[in-house]
Amino acid sequence: MSLDDRTTLLQRVLPLHDPWKIFAIAALLLISILIVVPQLWIILASLREDGGRFTFRHQEAGGRIELTQETVAGYTFTERDGTLVATLSGIDLFALSRAGPATLMFEGLSGPLTGVALDANRLRLETGGRRITMNQTVPMGLFGTTRLPIAVEQISPTRFRVRHGSNAFMEAIDPDPRWTLRNFGAFLSEPSARTALINSLVVTLSATALAGIIGVSLAWMIAKFDIYGREGLVVLVTMAAVSPPFLGAYAWRMLLGSSGILTQALGLDWTIIGLHGVIWVTAWHVFPLVFLLSYDAFTGADAALGEAAESLGASPLRRVLSVDLPLAMPGVLTGLYMALISAFADFGTPKIISLDLKLMPTLVYDEFLSEAGANPSMASAGALLMVAVSTAFLGAYRAYLSFGTYATVSARRLSPRKPSRGVHALILAFAAFILLMAFVPHGTVLITSFMEWRSGVVFPVLTLANYRTMFANELMPVLISLSLATVSTAANILLGIGIAYVLVRKRYPVIGPLLNGIVMMPYVIPGTVIGIGLILALNTPPLVLTGTWAILCLSFFIRNLPYTVKASEAVLFQIHPALEEAAVSLGATPLRSFTHATLPLMASGLVSGATLAFLHGMTELSSTIVLYRPPWKPMTAVIFENTITLGADFGIAAAMTVLLMVILYGPLWLITRKTRGQMARAGAV
């Protein structure tokens, strides 16, 4: 190896001459830590199981030791002449027997056994490398009984005696983990988990199908015909696309629940609560995605191809099915795919509207909460299952797209034709119906925010009290939401531009594909799962961030990264590399040429990407719900809490939702009118 070769090698390892490579490596490290590591933690947690647990009661009546079979996990027990023998992994560990009133004897069966009282109610037993903590609980009537503190007396190296409260329950936990694949089996064998998976799939597929019918047909009509108020309609649908995720569920329940406003007004005997309601609400929540991408696809397709079909004698319907739809298919499919993914991952809607029916996001959330503190193995297994399902959706989508070749470059844009009067009226009526449905939630919340709420029920009394209470007590969440959305968006844009630049312009081997792969991961990881991963990864030193503003910010950042990177890539593709090379040839350093030539041109295009990220941040719920801890409580959490908890002030939820909509739709209205197409495409992958 010559000296020159070695220099090259050194330069490859330490690319000091190429600041972009340094950035790419740093970005790769950063997002690996933020995205991959939490997922690894989830995988680890799903493979880990507590050593075991069991609860027994020492009954004075009859002097029996009564093991509650349902509580036994990990260990197995056999009874031999009044003695319980505890076995773990086929090895008899210790024997447990009565040694008098409120006294138990423990004896080691595979070596020494020691017992230590930890405090008045707890003792620790150690034998055969296992450590078991036991907590005594003495049943009390309403007005209490006295109880004895635990006293341990070591009799020999293998035996100790425990005095305890009369009739005490002993809850034993062996926390040392074991590695196992059982959690997946256990999760899937839970009937509730299977039902949740099926419910989720049913909801996701039906809602997407419904959204597809609504979105694609409206998009086609609007693209083909010159309809009155076309642009306005598109802007309105874009606005519907960024509704807070739980808004629809909350409003529809208020309107069409068992004692909903409309249900009562129309004297109906029905309720929207149930799977049908989740499907209905989810469909209206996700249809804008399908509409926007289909609309772009229909308007972007080369007009000549459709005309060619017609000149060959194709009937209009046949033309739609054989030319328009197939040509627009990549866009339509992308819209459907995005709808599918967000329907599957949506947490707010099922939480509010499915009552006792579980879907995957709510199940994983509930599992996680009831396992927090212990090893969240079931929640993690469920979370991985969710990621697997979304990845399968992505796989199917990609496979379908790569199946055929599609015209993507437009030669001549379709100019919409004038419909006949009757057709025009029909299309307008259809569009009006869709807009009505899409904005029913907004209207409902707006109106009820000005009405009096008592015990979670709205009364037809006009008042400003909800707003007064909100502005007096709940301004902090507004600041928190704004600061979270702003900071995470700024970080997204900064890193998003850099990563997109490296991906589009530099195409480094290994680093580039890795970076791209990891950046896109959050796209298939449901928010709830991202939240759980962050908690698992960041609740132990060296970095403890659980419960902070920062962890929420990180989550928003991660969730929006794919969108901002893709939006930046789209902008970069529009900017010719020569603009930068021109600066380089004139002596500008790489960073300077980037900031002088490329960045200023990206700025305008990035506004839409930034807006999208900001809006996502303002409306984020599914990871927020797992991550937030007061005082860092964003608006969505306040609204959500006030929507589902007992005795909460629903009026505040309504008022805050209205405030949130003002914050969302003000800037959006201004920006959408200019850059709607970019917004929609920024979401596409």
Added chain:
Amino acid sequence: MFRTFATAAVVSLGLCVGAAAQTGNIVFYTSHAADTTGPVLELMKQRLPNLNVTLVRAGTGEVLQRLKAEAGNPAADIMWGGSIQLFEGNADLFQPFVSTDKDSFLVSDPANIWHASNIIAIVIGVNTKKVPLGETPATTAQALDAKYTAMGGIALPDPAKSSTGYSVISALAGAHGWPFVEKVAKTARVLPSSGGAANAARDGETAMCWVNEDVTAKWEKDGIAIKSVYPADGVPTVVDPQAIVKGAKNLENARIVMAFLNTKEVHETMRDKVNRRSARKDVAPPAGLPDLGSLKLIFAAEPASVVNARFENLRK
């Protein structure tokens, strides 16, 4: 863009500094509803005006799990609400506080961990739009009848996540045995939180729910179509306690607030404003609620681990 960013940066910086510099903080984790805690917090604002109060509201189970997850570095100072059994089952999460006024209470913890606040009877809240007036069930056993299932059934907060749910199941198991609970498990609609269960019955999504008596009393007063039934075959009754979290960041404040929560004035406020029965001997029961002596009271008999494991098993 830059300006918003700068504003946000200033705002978040301000928040951090604020949190660090403010010494008068107290953080509650509570499963109580906002309208339950409201009047006490109002009073506290007057009596302890320099305290900056933060409330984290969630189901009892969730609150407890958060405490477990945060053990060693707790965000909370006081856990407010639950059941004695849950506090005792997780005694290592709390630290003792010696009350000077222990003798004024009907019930107290020998280990000084929990401090009784209220005594709550859990009633069956019946939605009168769903259940015709003459057909209101009189006992828990009746409420499980298929007739009511057809009307919408009874909502039960998940015992694993709600202290109300745990108290109901444990008390029913103690009074009527586990076969009876099996019927509950197969009949009731199990919801993740007590709020969810109560709201479901209020909104008519279910015909009935198990719910704390003060909630239905308030609803009846607010003109909501709900009726409280104290089942003749046993009313699950719980003592609702509070405790100081082990390692509380604002320990001094926690002690002051705990002493305050134990005062007669607070207990009278709870009674007058939210219909809660006090655990103090010197505070009379709220007007309009039946005398406890007239009811057959039943209590939780087994710890949560046993109740939850058995109940989960019965639901399969």
Added chain:
Amino acid sequence: MGTAIAIRNATKDFGRKKALDDVSLDIRPGEFFTLLGPSGCGKTTLLRAIAGFNDLTHGEIIFDGRNVAGLEAWKRGIGFVFQNYALWPNKTVFENIAYGLRIRKQDEATVRTKVADALAMVRLVDVEQRYPGEMSGGMQQRIAIARALVVDPPILLLDEPLSNLDAKLRVSLRRDIREIQKRLGLTAVYVTHDQEEALEVSDRIAVMSQGKLEQVGTPEDIYERPERIFVADFIGAANLIKGVVNNGSFIADSGGTLPLPGGGDNGPGTLLIRPEHVVLSVTGGIPGIIANHFYVGVNRRYRVETQAFGDLTVDTATRHEEGSDIGVAFSQSRLLRA
């Protein structure tokens, strides 16, 4: 005469494909040197390697005796003119041109003078405050040239600078470029796929194909004395007749025989006959038929079918009817071996 740019064994792999395959060249100071070839032949890759925009897999580039491997593009001090002008749309014409001067931290007065001089050089007036988007392609490319030249680079690289312009503008602008290059004594490396353009402006041309150098020479060498079939075919119109050389005669595969004045070794070969070197005569020669007639302005072009040498393209001023019998003779031919 020294060497301004020396290229030694330049090789560039893109995955399995070799964009450049062992290319060596010497470009002399003050020379207008053209890299000519069809798209994908590697000419742009080589130009960008000279500029430093991409590196080579193997080989060296030497500027005036100095190896520039590892020297970043922004330190090479070359001027570069892009096919799509690459003017910054958000900057005025003045700021576009002034950019290189500002990078070099020249004072404002110098900047103003130099920008004015540069604009005068490319024959534009009163455009300083306009934006590139408001101007025609020809004007934009003039501005791009001014921007590249304003910093006095010793070397100017041009990457198909005229291919986005319409035919007439292309001719006038290439003459302007050549004129400026001569006046400033610049070393220019010019990439194009347009052989007419290359023949007109170049001092020397390198014809490239599939990453390899086919031939380097003056325009006359390239046109009149191509060394390979590819060059003969690519530059100008050509009749290429396959056959074998046998003892001083060329025997076409289609049967015709011609004496080879220069002789040559026996073996397979291809005979190049430019269309203008085919002589048509009604009085004798190799028999053929006028198959098609195209009127192309200066000349008439015919497709003549012969049995002996196949179809031939012929340029001549005389007029013949389609379908008429004709005699064919060759005034000049060249034997190619590869």
